[in-house]
Amino acid sequence: MTAPYDPGDREKVVAKLPADLRKELKVRAAELGRDIQDAVTEGVEAWRKAKGRPAVDTSGGTSFATYLPAGLYGKLKQACKSRNLSYNQGIAQSVRLWLDSNPSPRPKPARVTGARRIIFGNQKGGVGKTSVSAGVAQALAESGQRTLLIDFDPQGHLTKQLGYLMLDIDEASLAKHMLKEAKGELSELLVPIKGGDFEDHLWLLPACKDAFLLDAKLATTKAVRIKETALEKALEPLEQEFDFIVVDCPPSLGYSMDTALYYSRTRAGEDSSTSGIVVPVLAEDSSADAYDMLYDQIQDLVEDMDVDIALLGFVVNMYDSRKGYVATSSLSEWQNVGDPPVLAVVPELKDQREAVRVKQPLLVHAPYGDQSEVMRAVARRIST
Known part of the structure; x- marks a missing residue:
């Protein structure tokens, strides 16, 4: 109606x-x-x-x-x-x-490939990978999806912004599990993110500074294909426990990013765009230059590994039309790309900055603000 x-x-x-x-x-x-x-x-x-x-x-x-x-x-x-x-x-x-x-649709068939895997990546820092990945993960969990949010950036901004401590350098971590240097189960490191309507559906895998060493160790390993498959092998035991695994990637084009890209590939028996990469960008030229570099890396991996990696779309972050021609024309250029599409435009508002300041999830601090609604819109687009 x-x-x-x-x-x-x-x-x-x-x-x-x-x-x-x-x-x-x-x-x-x-x-x-x-x-x-x-x-x-x-x-x-x-x-x-x-x-x-x-x-x-x-x-x-x-x-x-x-x-x-x-x-x-x-x-x-x-x-x-x-x-x-x-x-x-x-x-x-x-x-x-x-x-x-409007009854709930019939349950979807059980997935044969485990959780859907969404990575947020751009080798340019400061474009909002952390805020967008966190907001979308909260929205997915709010809609009833069991969601794991992974801080894969050794800087740990995601972990700290949500009010959690980074793992100690001597403790088990995702990086150590990827390198098979950790004892115990990776699930022991997960912490529940509390608050809002996503409570009991959202977990965080905190960052550890040892991830700074990950690229160097992956580069020197002699194991065949561990550079690309390390993240998948570490996370495989968790996949049946979650509907979505969301990864906040580091701002780099190194081996760590390769492992994340490979993890987001379309697997056998999986529909196209079930998993893939979302690229947060700004409405300015340096984001376009950074995306060109990321795109080249994706295509190299696709050709080298003979896989498909779905480019799910762009999220134009921190947009303010009052910045004039540079912002408006850049937004038009992103929208004109067409494939991948612009999933959403996040307005430049104080809500996210305030949420970071008080160390609260955005959908807890400002659940009915415009930025929260955009995160829900992105979650709907990538989950349908």
């Missing part, structure tokens, strides 16, 4: 919904590839026409924000008043009605 409103003319509304209902809405919208605001709009329209809807338990409700078409908010309040209901109850019943009218 399409609401008879201009989709660009919306107003923000805030209500209090119980956590279970809020989570169910986000998961269902993700399953069906729908924007949450469109789902709520359809629910409100249907609820206004419905009669005798059962009450929804809204006790313990917490803040939930979305955008309704201008004018619909007022009509909703009028309908609530005429039915002697609170506004929160009206929104809750609308959401419940949409969920009941």
Whole structure:
């Protein structure tokens, strides 16, 4: 059903919904590839026409924000008043009605290749690989996907920005497991990321400074093909435990990046674009130069290893049209590439910087901000 409103003319509304209902809405919208605001709009329209809807338990409700078409908010309040209901109850019943009218699709067939593997890479630093990979992983987990987020950058920005400690240089680490120098199981290093509607669905594999040595050790190993397969072999025991494994790659073109690229390849029996690489960029020329270098590296690996690596798309990060011609023309150039596509444009806002400052996940610090909504949009595009 399409609401008879201009989709660009919306107003923000805030209500209090119980956590279970809020989570169910986000998961269902993700399953069906729908924007949450469109789902709520359809629910409100249907609820206004419905009669005798059962009450929804809204006790313990917490803040939930979305955008309704201008004018619909007022009509909703009028309908609530005429039915002697609170506004929160009206929104809750609308959401419940949409969920009941849009059942979950049938379960997808079991994957034969384990978790879907999404890497975020660009050899240029400062383009937002860490913030975008973290935000998308949170959105995937929020939609009900068991997600592992890996800090594969020895600088450890992802680990520190989320408020966790890097692994000690003498401890077991991902790098040591890749080089077969670690005892124990890699799963012992995972930590749950708490907060928001993704709780119990998101885990972090923290960084360790020993990853600075990884390229040199991979370069000197005599084992056949370990340079490309080391990451896959280390992560293989974890794959059946997760729906998605998201890797924040280092800003380099070395052997570490080769292992990540190989890990994201399309495996036998796997549909194209099930896994692959997302490239965060900025709307400026140096990002384009960096992408050219990354593309060459990908093509060299594809030819050398006879594999397919899906370029899932670009995320243009920290975009601000007020920067003028350089920004707007660069964005147009990214959009004109066509294949891979621009998955989303992340606006330059304070939310992500504030989240880093207070060491909170973006979808916890500003769950209803524009940047969080973009992360959800990217998650929907790569998960469908």
